[in-house]
Amino acid sequence: MGRLTVTILLITIPLFSADVNIYERNCVKCHEKLPVSLDKFFFNYLLKYSSERQVKQALRKYLKHPKRKSSLATEEIILRYGLMPKSTLSDAELREAIEIYWEKYKVFGKIE
């Protein structure tokens, strides 16, 4: 599994042009293979952490150190796909990716 990810990363990175952002490049690329979409994960975080600040903080913490105990994903997913690997992104990149992730799924201004 780990090797697969690394290989994909190595293959995919040069293929992307500059306008595709770090979130698309990193998170989406890998998550595409999972049956649970990233927006479901997002709403789980929202359900548990409520505010922008706390959601982002929790995401940062999880992505840096994924732990069974702090995971919000179901047993099933973890059993099948294992824990999400520790992110290889730098702090700044991670921040940026999370920012994009938040902007993409946040509910502010979307409720009618």
Add this chain to the structure above:
Amino acid sequence: MSVSNVTATSINRSERITLLRFIGLYSFLVLMILILGSTIYFKLQKDLMLQTKRLELEEYSKELIDGLKLLHIYFDRYRTYPRNSLYRSAIYDADHVQIFSTLKHPEGVKLDKVIYTTDGVIQYIHVLDSYYLGTKYTVVEIDDDGKWFQDTWRNILLYGGVLLFIFMAAGVVLMRLFLSPMREAIHLLDRFIKDTTHELNTPVSAILSNIEMIDPKSLDPKTAKKIRRIEIGARTISTIYQDLTYLVLDHQILSENRQIDLSSLLKERIEYFRILSESKKLTFETDIQPEVKLYIDQNKMARLIDNLLSNAIKYNRRGGTIYVTLRPGEMVVKDTGIGMDEKETKEVFERYKRFENGVGGFGIGLSIVAMIANEYNLDVEIRSKKGHGSEVFVRWGV
């Protein structure tokens, strides 16, 4: 006016003042108690109203949360906020940031409270366990119809008024109860003073008129001297009698004001006092302009003059002088007596203005002067120098 009537009014007046003071203090305390009671009652009524509304608002809140839950699950497809015409609502995240609101008064929201009124609305806050769409707090708002407010105020005014009345009535009864022994004592004293005053008149007049009838030439010098002393004594008693009459009776009887010849009145009074001044070997220096008129009650003006002269005699030194000056608009009585220093003068004058009795050095006389001057808007000024004597100016507009 009969004597007993006068007695009754004079007692009633001082009693009324005491009564008013007591009622003032008492009503202040009663009002404080009533205000405190009303505040507590108001708060209780408000809490009661909120408790009743709370059940309704909790229902609305549950409904809202159910709506949010669905919205959370199907947010990728469906994004309409759960609305209801019965209430307005808002949702806030854990950092108190508003996520969405249909509130009329979002600025009044207090997320740390449960239920409260603000600006004509009632708001109810519910804290969620699962933060659907990130919602930690739901706020549900309905209009406050204000009926409880009006009812509460009506009750406060109604029962407050009744209680106030009862308290006040009780206060008056209590006061009369406590006051009655004092009242009786004052009545007795008052009656005694009045009766005595009345009975003084006949003997004093008898003595004075009989002395006048004695021809001094028919007496040997020694007896004549004794008779003169008796006359001085009788006249002194007579002035005291006049003052007393003024204090207990006269000043309550309507004044007979008319244009009087102040010059002759003043001369007449000086003549009357001359005999009293002889015992102290005092001399009168007068400068009285004739035909000075003043619109006043003759008896009262005589009282005022008598008191000034009698003070000038009383507090003069042996062999001193009394200067009396009269001009239109001004009368001055000056003595060469003990005088007073600045502090004493100030004190006397302050007390004079307050109609206090027993002023050091000036006795009750100055109170009478003050009462009369006050009634006729006469301006009184006292100038004094320790060891040199005092000077009293009485001025009026011409």
